[in-house]
Each structure stands twice: as C-alpha cells, then as structure tokens.
Amino acid sequence: MEVLQYSLRRLASGIPLLLGVTFISFLxxxxxxxxxxYQLLGKNPTAEQIAEIRAQLGYDQxxxxxxxxYLREVATLDFGNxxxxxELVTDLLGRTIPVSLMLILPGFxxxxxxxxxxxxxxxxxxxxxxxxxxxxxxxxxxxxxxLIVIIAFQVIFSSSSGLGWFPVRGWNVHSFAEYLEYVxxxxxxxxxxxxxxxxxxxxxxxxxELNRDHVRTARAFGVPPAKLLxxxxxxxxxxxxxxxxxxxxxxxxxxxxxxVETYFGIPGVGKVTFDAITTGDQPVxxxxxxxxxxxxxxxxxxxxxxxxxxxxxxxLS
Amino acid sequence: MTETTTRRQxxxxxxxxxxxxxxxxxxxxxxxxxxxxxxVGVWLGLWATGWGDVAGGKWEAPSAAHWFGTNLIGQDxxxxxxxxxxxxxxxxxxxxxLSTLLGAVLGAVAGFFSGRATDELVxxxxxxxxxxxxxxxxxxxxxxxxGNPWSMHVAMISTFWITTARLVRGEVIKLKGLExxxxxxxxxxxxxxxxFRHILPNTFHILLVQSTITFVAAIKSxxxxxxxxxxxxxxxxxxxxxxxxxFEVLAGFFNNFLAASVLxxxxxxxxxxxxxxxxxxxxxxxxx
Numbered sequence: 001m002e003v004l005q006y007s008l009r010r011l012a013s014g015i016p017l018l019l020g021v022t023f024i025s026f027l028x029x030x031x032x033x034x035x036x037x038y039q040l041l042g043k044n045p046t047a048e049q050i051a052e053i054r055a056q057l058g059y060d061q062x063x064x065x066x067x068x069x070y071l072r073e074v075a076t077l078d079f080g081n082x083x084x085x086x087e088l089v090t091d092l093l094g095r096t097i098p099v100s101l102m103l104i105l106p107g108f109x110x111x112x113x114x115x116x117x118x119x120x121x122x123x124x125x126x127x128x129x130x131x132x133x134x135x136x137x138x139x140x141x142x143x144x145x146x147l148i149v150i151i152a153f154q155v156i157f158s159s160s161s162g163l164g165w166f167p168v169r170g171w172n173v174h175s176f177a178e179y180l181e182y183v184x185x186x187x188x189x190x191x192x193x194x195x196x197x198x199x200x201x202x203x204x205x206x207x208x209e210l211n212r213d214h215v216r217t218a219r220a221f222g223v224p225p226a227k228l229l230x231x232x233x234x235x236x237x238x239x240x241x242x243x244x245x246x247x248x249x250x251x252x253x254x255x256x257x258x259x260v261e262t263y264f265g266i267p268g269v270g271k272v273t274f275d276a277i278t279t280g281d282q283p284v285x286x287x288x289x290x291x292x293x294x295x296x297x298x299x300x301x302x303x304x305x306x307x308x309x310x311x312x313x314x315x316l317s
Numbered sequence: 318m319t320e321t322t323t324r325r326q327x328x329x330x331x332x333x334x335x336x337x338x339x340x341x342x343x344x345x346x347x348x349x350x351x352x353x354x355x356x357v358g359v360w361l362g363l364w365a366t367g368w369g370d371v372a373g374g375k376w377e378a379p380s381a382a383h384w385f386g387t388n389l390i391g392q393d394x395x396x397x398x399x400x401x402x403x404x405x406x407x408x409x410x411x412x413x414x415l416s417t418l419l420g421a422v423l424g425a426v427a428g429f430f431s432g433r434a435t436d437e438l439v440x441x442x443x444x445x446x447x448x449x450x451x452x453x454x455x456x457x458x459x460x461x462x463x464g465n466p467w468s469m470h471v472a473m474i475s476t477f478w479i480t481t482a483r484l485v486r487g488e489v490i491k492l493k494g495l496e497x498x499x500x501x502x503x504x505x506x507x508x509x510x511x512x513f514r515h516i517l518p519n520t521f522h523i524l525l526v527q528s529t530i531t532f533v534a535a536i537k538s539x540x541x542x543x544x545x546x547x548x549x550x551x552x553x554x555x556x557x558x559x560x561x562x563x564f565e566v567l568a569g570f571f572n573n574f575l576a577a578s579v580l581x582x583x584x585x586x587x588x589x590x591x592x593x594x595x596x597x598x599x600x601x602x603x604x605x
Contacts, residue, residue: 020442024446028458029453139590144585148574155566259545263563292448
C-alpha cells in the first residue's frame with residue numbers, strides 16, 4: 001500500500017520531466033526538423049495541393065496546438081502511420097524494439113556481470129599486480145572508440161581476411177543457432193567497451209566501501225575474504241550499482257544499439273529512429289521520444305523502489 | 318616556519334608536486350604535448366598541407382613518399398591523419414572550454430540558490446537533457462541547424478555541461494555554508510560577486526579535471542558522429558577517415574583504419590592517464 005501510494009506520487013512528480021523531454025524533442029525534431037512537404041508531393045504541385053499536404057502534416061497549425069496534439073497522442077498511444085513506410089507506428093516499434101533488445105541484452109548483462117567480477121577481483125588485490133593489470137585493461141578499453149572496436153572485431157571474426165566465422169552483417173534470425181551467429185560479434189564488441197567503463201566505476205565504488213570502518217571490523221573478526229566481499233561490501237554498494245544499471249535501460253531500449261545497428265545493418269529501433277530524424281518522419285519520432293520520456297520516469301520510480309528494497313534505511317516518503 | 322616552507326604547503330603547489338612525481342601522468346602529459354605541437358604545426362601551415370591533394374595511385378602501400386600509403390583516390394594517408402590531429406584539438410578545446418564554462422556558471426548559480434526556483438529550473442533542465450538519447454539529440458540539433466558546421470559542437474556542449482554542473486552544484490552547496498561566505502554576506506558583498514568571485518574559484522580543481530574528461534569525450538564522440546554523417550563537415554578528421562575505411566577493411570586494405578585509430582588511441586589514452594593523475598593530485602580524498 002505504502003509502495004503503491006508512493007509510486008503514484010512519484011509518477012505525478014515525473015510529469016515535469018515528461019513535459020520537458022517531449023517539449024525539447026518536439027521543438028528540435030518536429031518543429032525545426034526536416035520539412036516533408038515536397039517529398040510527399042508529385043511534380044509541379046499547385047498551391048492547393050501544397051496547402052493540402054501541409055494541413056495533412058499539421059504544418060499549418062500554430063506551435064502550441066501541434067504540441068498539444070502531440071501530448072494527446074502520447075497519452076492515447078495513438079501515433080498514426082509512419083510517413084515513410086505507411087506502417088502503423090505502434091506496429092513498427094513492436095517489430096523493431098524486440099530486435100534491439102535481443103541484440104543488446106546479452107552484451108549489457110555480460111558487460112555488467114563480468115565488470116563487477118573484475119572490479120571485485122581488482123579491489124581485493126588492490127595495488128597489487130592483478131589490480132594493476134585489470135585497471136590497465138580498463139583504461140585501454142576506455143581509450144578505444146566503440147566504432148573502432150566494432151570494425152576491428154568485424155574484421156577479425158567475420159571478414160575473409162580474418163577468421164570468417166560469423167556473417168559480416170545483417171539480421172536473418174529464424175532459429176536460436178542463427179541468433180547466436182548474428183549476435184556474437186556485436187555482443188563481443190559491446191562487452192569489450194562496456195568492461196572498460198563499468199570495471200572502473202564498480203571498482204571505485206567497491207574500494208570506497210572497503211575503506212569503511214565496518215569492513216575493517218568484520219575483517220578483524222576473521223570474516224573470510226569472499227564472504228566479506230559479498231556480504232559486507234557488495235550489498236552495501238548496491239545503490240550506486242542499481243542507479244547505473246537502471247538508468248542505462250531506457251537508453252538501451254531506444255538508442256543504445258544505434259551504432260551497432262547502423263554498422264551491421266540490423267533493423268532495430270535505433271536505426272529506425274535515426275532514419276526518422278534524417279527524413280523527418282514525425283509520427284515515428286513523436287512515438288520514440290514520448291516512449292523515452294516515459295521510460296525515464298519509470299526508471300526513476302524503479303530505482304527508488306529498489307533503493308528501499310536493498311536499504312531499509314531509505315524511506316519512501 | 319619560514320616564508321618559503323609555508324608557501325610550499327599551499328594546495329596548488331602540493332598538487333603540482335604530487336603531479337610531477339606521477340611518472341605515468343607526466344608521460345601522458347608529454348605525449349599530449351607532442352600531439353599539440355603537431356596540431357600547432359598544422360595550424361601554422363608547416364606540415365600536412367597536402368592532405369587534400371591526389372598524390373598517388375589507389376591504395377598504394379607505405380613508401381618513402383607516402384609513409385602510410387594512399388587511400389582510395391590516391392590521397393596521402395599520413396598527411397590526412399596528421400591534419401586530423403588539429404581537427405581533434407579544435408573540437409576538444411572548443412567543446413571542453415565552453416561546456417566547462419556553461420557547467421560552472423549554471424552549476425554555481427543553481428548550487429547557491431539551492432532549493433529555490435532557479436535551482437529547480439537548472440536541475441529540471443539537466444534531468445530533461447539527460448533523458449534524451451545523446452545521438453538522437455545530436456541528430457536533431459544537426460538538422461535543426463541545417464548543416465551548420467558547428468552543429469556537432471553545439472550538440473556536444475549542450476549535453477557535456479551537465480556532469481560538470483552537477484559536480485559544481487554539489488560543491489557550491491557545501492561551500493556556501495562556510496564562514497568566508499557568511500563573512501562576505503555580512504559586509505554586504507552582492508550575491509553574484511559572492512558566487513563568481515568568492516565561491517566559484519574554490520571549485521577550480523573540479524573544473525580543471527572535468528575539462529580534461531570532456532576533451533577526451535569530445536574527441537571520442539566526433540569519431541562516432543562523423544561515421545553517422547553528423548560530424549565534421551569540411552576538413553578532415555579521424556572520424557571521417559574511419560568511416561571511409563569501413564568498406565576498405567572488408568576488402569583487406571587497413572592503412573586508413575590503422576592510421577586513424579592508432580593515432581586517436583594514443584591521444585585519448587595519454588590524455589586519460591594525464592587526467593587521472595591530475596585528479597589524484599588535486600583531490601587528497603580520492604581513493605586509489
């Protein structure tokens with residue numbers, strides 16, 4: 001009951017954020033975005049035809065009316081059809097979001113779990129060679145651009161001058177074996193890049209906790225190192241870890257896979273959104289931006305509830 | 318205690334001393350300085366002037382005339398990659414300086430008026446900009462500015478100031494409760510003088526470290542944005558070289574890709590190591 005009440009209050013306080021995100025995105029992407037009038041018209045249009053198309057696209061309305069219309073669309077989840085393909089926007093997203101999730105989830109999960117493991121190892125051997133080795137790897141990983149990693153991994157694993165084990169690009173998935181074929185190289189690249197950033201972040205969080213008095217006391221009482229790291233350190237580090245993981249989720253759903261999708265030619269939601277921006281496909285843009293804002297408000301709510309779950313001292317009022 | 322020993326105890330000279338003893342940090346700084354010299358040479362027109370000329374055949378192997386070979390249309394890859402150093406510094410410096418300034422001003426004002434409407438407005442703006450996926454925001458700004466060559470810089474600045482502003486805001490909230498601020502209030506110093514003359518200089522260590530981090534982030538973002546067609550419009554950059562190379566590598570020609578990525582890796586790595594050393598030197602509480 002308490003949690004429900006809190007959630008409702010918290011969702012209500014997310015409204016300013018929702019309005020802000022939709023407003024700024026609307027202003028940039030729709031109001032100042034590419035004009036589609038002449039793409040939809042035939043050759044030598046008459047003034048009436050131009051006016052008709054502009055009315056159909058809503059260009060003739062004042063800004064605030066268009067924005068209000070947009071908010072109504074977000075509230076009713078009715079975005080109409082894509083201007084480019086004519087497909088229903090909700091169908092388009094329903095088709096592309098699962099592809100993006102399947103593409104990015106393995107890398108996301110592995111990237112965080114492995115990083116946490118490496119960070120624990122580094123913190124445990126602080127200032128000794130395993131720590132130095134892990135941190136050197138981490139800084140190296142952070143210094144290589146994601147794009148360079150993707151290209152290098154594609155050359156090494158997929159191209160004919162490399163090992164040639166996996167398909168070079170595309171997404172032709174009908175069975176689990178095919179899924180593994182297409183997802184492996186993008187996942188390896190994602191994990192490699194994520195490990196650099198995550199390991200460093202998790203290590204600094206863990207080391208900070210290791211320096212606290214209660215850890216020293218536990219160590220003095222003879223708690224074995226593995227148990228100490230899990231029970232006394234990891235559990236107390238959960239709040240920054242949860243924050244980082246949960247707030248990455250909305251970005252992953254919407255754009256996290258944009259680069260991978262563009263490079264490997266995978267029809268995910270990142271690619272669709274990017275194309276929508278460059279062509280000015282307003283119905284798609286409106287849907288994606290609205291969805292992002294809603295996901296962020298939900299992520300905020302989720303972190304607060306998880307904080308409460310892992311730390312009883314946090315109150316929800 | 319004599320005058321000289323007390324002066325040596327000051328926070329800045331202590332930090333400088335600590336930084337000088339950090340061998341990796343100094344090595345990083347030396348490498349960055351070498352890159353910077355290369356960039357200055359390009360700006361002065363001393364070298365890499367022929368980066369746009371067609372000087373040889375298609376995909377020539379490295380030779381005495383073309384150290385890294387030539388690209389698809391016969392341009393010298395070595396000159397192009399050296400010229401790109403100046404592009405990288407130009408992007409890094411512009412974005413780092415402007416977003417640090419913006420973050421410092423907005424963060425300090427928000428922190429000083431924390432809990433009031435001004436603060437809430439800034440915090441709201443940070444939350445909103447954080448919630449728009451970076452690449453989508455950049456694409457949107459690029460198209461809103463209709464191909465303006467600075468649209469990439471504007472987009473980076475409009476997101477990179479946020480982290481700096483958050484850190485400065487937190488520090489200012491801490492500082493404004495201290496006695497020297499109270500004293501300034503008591504003798505009637507105007508509020509904005511207190512913010513910018515008394516409080517903000519005390520956050521300088523944060524600004525210095527953040528600007529180095531932003532510099533690196535800007536260089537790395539340029540590569541991805543240029544690949545997506547949103548980056549550098551005129552001139553040459555590592556990002557453009559790498560996107561040129563995306564189809565070459567599948568044909569087994571790696572010179573373009575290697576030249577750009579190795580040079581970029583060197584600069585980013587050296588700068589990150591220097592940035593870490595700076596952070597360690599300036600923050601005594603920093604866990605290592």
